Amino acid sequence: MTIATLSVRMDGAVKHDFEQFCAAVGMNASVAVNMFVRATLREGRIPFEIRTADPLYSPSSVASLLRAKAQFEAGRGQIHELRGDDE
Numbered sequence: 001m002t003i004a005t006l007s008v009r010m011d012g013a014v015k016h017d018f019e020q021f022c023a024a025v026g027m028n029a030s031v032a033v034n035m036f037v038r039a040t041l042r043e044g045r046i047p048f049e050i051r052t053a054d055p056l057y058s059p060s061s062v063a064s065l066l067r068a069k070a071q072f073e074a075g076r077g078q079i080h081e082l083r084g085d086d087e
Contacts, residue, residue: 006033 010018015029022032039047055061071077 008033 018032019029022029027035036047068077
């Protein structure tokens with residue numbers, strides 16, 4: 001196996017936080033990146049979900065929330081108290 005170097009540019013604070021995380025879980029950044037690359041190759045995809053935005057703020061969700069707000073403001077809504085799981 002030939003060893004090669006991969007150089008990645010990132011914000012210095014992000015690098016520091018990543019290195020701190022890696023140390024806390026008993027590895028270094030190189031091991032973590034290698035784990036990511038191997039998982040990507042094994043699964044044939046990025047091994048986590050990538051989204052462009054929070055689905056709560058998708059156009060359809062925002063439209064639904066605005067409709068509900070309009071109905072409530074028009075007097076066609078009810079206020080419900082939130083209950084915990086133990087109630």
